[in-house]
Amino acid sequence: MIRKYWTAYAISLQETLQRRSSLLMDRVGGVAIIVSLYYFWKALLGTKPSFLGYSGEQMLSYVLVMNILRSFVFTGRGWQLVGEISSGRISSYLVRPISYHGYTLALDLAQKTVHLAAAFLEVGVLIAAIGARVYLPHSLSTWLLFSVSVAVSSLLFFFMEFMVSSLAFWTSESGGPLFCFELGLQFAAGTFFPLDVLPHSLQKALAMTPFPYMVFFPINIYLERMAPAEAVKILGIQAVWLAFFVWAATAVWKLGLSNYSAEGG
């Protein structure tokens, strides 16, 4: 049973590596962003010991850890899914005895593996090249809480992206919803800057959405900017969002599939 998905993972890994140029392009874009963010914050911090409650080291670590986290959490194959649905290629999976969710997750994991490795490499090179110092959590429990929160947010992203991509069953110009989703996501999750930069009311509003729980709060756990009890609370909220999106993604998928079966593709 698990062998199916393992094989899918292994094949997808090969394929991702095969698309060298597109991988390289992705990564170069990412590096450009972290390098500019890194120097932006460095300049802003100047000689100040802290900014918005972040020490200099924490703020610069935010940028670097973000690169790694983004590569792992926000890597998925939403666009391929959209393409497969709107071109009808998905049919070839639907007639085979395999779960499309499991299959997609296996493929996602393969991409995450490659991007994670690349992100570590980039951050490593940056650290070596510019002598940046990265904050490392002191306590073992922080590492544990951080790992769990990253695992949950990866799953959360998987189901959210799956749900949004499934909208392609209805919209013939199906990239639209996914495009909006990705744009909003990067901003609201705190990928570009720590959300503390935003006005208080906006922060509060964002906290009502699942996005900050995907990157911003996990990084704050990592940077030990919250007490363990608070971190556990974050995990709890993540779990609630995850449960919701598992349900929603499954429901949308089922509806989409029955629509597909009704209208063809």
Place this chain on the structure above:
Amino acid sequence: MLSIETRALTKNFSVPEKDPGLWGSVKSLFNRRWRQVRAVDSVSIKIEEGELVGFLGANGAGKTTTLKMLSGLLTPTSGEAVVLGHVPWKRKSAFQRRFSLVMGQRTQLWWEIPALETFRLNQVIYGLSDADYKKNLGELVDLLELQDCLSVPVKKLSLGQRMRAELAAALLHKPALLLLDEPTLGLDVVMQQKVRAFIKEYNKRNKATILLTSHNMDDVVELCPRVIVIELGRLLYDGPLAQLVSRYADHKIIRAVFDREVKAADLAHLGTVVEDGGLKAVLQVPRGQVSARAAKLLQGFPVVDLTIDEVPIDDIVRRIFTHK
């Protein structure tokens, strides 16, 4: 045993309707009208295990829609189907393990990497033991002459190679039922011949049921002892290919050879002149009037030789494809 049985299988689609022009587009943005189209209309067929059946019809006749229902991709609007003992649209894995659907224009092969990797994936998807996998793959590679294509990325394969690799991927698990949609589309003549020979051989060796749609005359004539014809979603004919002619052709062909030149215009009252070469003529004559017209021809013209033929089968099939 029956492989496929359908009763009054019917499928309606709703398609959006739009007035012409830009204004029509704007209007349809806010107020979209839908029209019901009946793609398949009460089709009842029975196909025995091991049969090789051609499924014919013009574009849009409902062939692909029917294949999609039989493979479980579409749920019918009404009617029933039992395929290999299962209701296909329930998509049970016990059913999916036993059939394969190959659509000529679509690929299940991974594009960037060699086809062998897709084969491996299918091995685990269909739960084939290593021994079975090796045996089946060896057989398919031989039959389809795939030796040189296995380690090349799929995107580098020619269309013919890709189609054969596609067939191999679909047949690794030795399906009892194979649904083929346009298996020779876009292939050159030699490759078409190879694919046809393979389909025939696979059917014989494995007693597999095969239902294929094709716009290629030769596919039908060479492969399918039985044909099913649908037009505008309705079943038009189901029976031996050989009898399709007498059922479908409303005329016969009279060929005459003269010992003096005869003008085409003089023959017009006897039937449609399809060919005239002075000393030779070919006439299309309504089926019921063949003997009367032949007698008139013999009486009124300097005939030295005369034959009466059925319309060639490929003509009939061609006419089915073109809706005439």
